[in-house]
Amino acid sequence: MIASIAPRALSVFQRNVFVYRRQWLMIATGFFEPLFFLLGIGFGVGGVIGTLPYNGVEVPYAAFVAPALLASAAMNGAIFDSTFNVFYKLKYARVYDAILATPVSVGDLAVGELLWSNLRGVIYAVAFLAVMFAFGLVASPLALLTPFAVMFIGFAFGAAGFALTTHLRSWKDFDFIFIILTPLFLFSATFYPVEIYPGALRYVVELSPLTRGTHLIRSLCFGDLNLLMLADIGFLALIGVLGYRHAVSRLGKLLLK
């Protein structure tokens, strides 16, 4: 089963490689956003704040923020591709109509697209990790595992974004995505510890997929292995699986009428 699906999904992935061989600059832009946040907030605001207690140790504010920016870079990479690019191919360019006239199924199609959006997240994560090394913001060699860990972030957000996109009717509906993404980025324990939230609010924030992603990456960057990381991975994988299944069922309804 896997052996017969994999090459078809890879061919869908490969289509995007063909496209972005000429548009690599488009991908490069996604790398600058977290860098600017690191410079402006991490070092700028960090210069005022100084250090922050993390696991009982005082850590530089920039080192605290950087792993969260890495996690959100992976999120943005995956989301951008699985929303804007998927919508264009689904509704405007009819790329999927053409693809489904071949042996490729909607399942293959979704897997191929998610592999690609995930790769985009991984590229941003690796690039940003290099920046963190350059600025001396990496406390543990376990940080080298972050490119693998961000695959769970990419899968969760890629699949959720894909599922959401199948419900959008026009470009105007993309406002919804920004309304979701901006607070997700700002409030998911990105710029301060999650413990700051009072009472029940904290538990709501703990359930944000980006909070889980940030916790996973931050733990690796500080070399703090803990059991909660398994929950992070499980939670992100669950969102990914649910998003994928919903996206495939919606694609079937939209394209195989």
Added chain:
Amino acid sequence: MNLSTSNATALIRARGLTKTFGSRTAVDAINFDVRDGEFFGFLGPNGAGKTTTMRMIAGVSPRTAGTLEIFGSDPDKDGPRIRGQLGVVHQQETLDQELTVRENLLIFGRFFGIERKEIAERADQLLELFQLSDRAKDQVEPLSGGMKRRLSIARSLINAPRVLMLDEPTTGLDPQARHLLWDALQRLKRSGTTIVLTTHYMDEAEQLCDRLVVMDQAKIVAEGSPRQLIEEHASREVLELRFPEGTSRISKETLDGIGDRYERLAERVIIGCENGEAAHARALEHGLTPESWLVRRSSLEDVFLRLTGRSLDE
């Protein structure tokens, strides 16, 4: 039709094929066979159910009822394997605008799981065959409508399909581009590819199809070769009388007896007859004063008019 003999060579076989969308019936219990090596047409106006039928054959639209076999398999169950041997050209452009002309062929070959080296060879042959070699590295968008359509067909042939399916292939093309395309399709057919086409152009169906079915309002209303259909359902010649002020005031008695039969359209009266000149003389005797008139041989247009009482472009 002798079903038992046609079965042996039927690549596509539909019995009672039906598709409904909610309360609307798009395809209503149609039967047809497409035989190996033939050029088969679905002729009918927009909305007759042609595209839906094509989608069911390609396995991208599950049927509501009836049986459908392509290469002996059910497209709803065996879709990927069947689509591996089909070439599909959609009515609306589905070329990949983010890729070059040649890349469109290369990536499509990958979707079919064909070896890279083989795809590259085939892509170059197809570009040559469809006179697109000098545009291989260009983006798709600046190509003319005719070129885009040729590229769509070239792309659909990357897997060397047993059956090529064309949905309204020449809609929107200028006459020269249409003739170029017709020639290319005739060459393909001679090389052994079975071709299924939908069209609402009578001349296209007459030029290209070995056999066709006429569809109207979700049903097949006639079937045969273009010549058979014309012989069966139309007279030898047609006299057309034009009345710009409308035809509603012309009485039935005036029209009777001019030819074998007549159809009254909004501004034209179409009279089927053996001899158009003689019929025109009788029309004048009956006191008709058309603004203009012409005599022509019967075409599939007249078949359609006769079968449905409407002209195709209405």
